[in-house]
Amino acid sequence: MKQNSTITALTRDNDILIECPRCGFQKVINIAKFFKRSNAGNFVSKCKCGYSSSVIMERRKFERHYFDANGSVLNERKRGKPESFAITVKDLSRSGVKFVTEKSEALEAGENIVITFEFNDNRKTSFIKEATVRNIKGKNVRAEFKTLCGDIALLMHTAS
Secondary structure: OEEEEEEEEOOOOOEEEEEOOOOOOEEEEEOOOOOOHHHOOOEEEEOOOOOEEEEEEEOOOOOOEEEEEEEEEEEOOOOOOOEEEEEEEEEEOOOEEEEEOOOHHHOOOOOEEEEEEEOOOOOOOEEEEEEEEEEEEOOEEEEEEOOOOOOHHHHHHHOO
């Protein structure tokens, strides 16, 4: 019986960890012989307990956390005076962020920005990080942090 999907990360060595949603059994498999990294896709995995589930392979280096948090961006600008405007953070990983803003036209790829927002945890933990704008599509902006966020997993587990 095919049911829940499992999302798993694909490493540089083409290894993935699959966990059975029914019994919790875990196995690491190397998919190099099945897929080329550039076109790795989804497949069905059958556990030793007999349960089958679809596996969705994630090619990101770091897990991405999806949520909505209001914050602001300070655009350091190459010319002119810095500008600050409101954003809604949509997802976050150790290496980058995606946010939505009504002022996306005020940003350009390659510009340095400072992102600020609060997690929705009990302590209202603040997040402030320097980043570089990587791409802009409509109101959606993706930016890469200048340094990795080492504590992002801890913060995401306390945020709810």
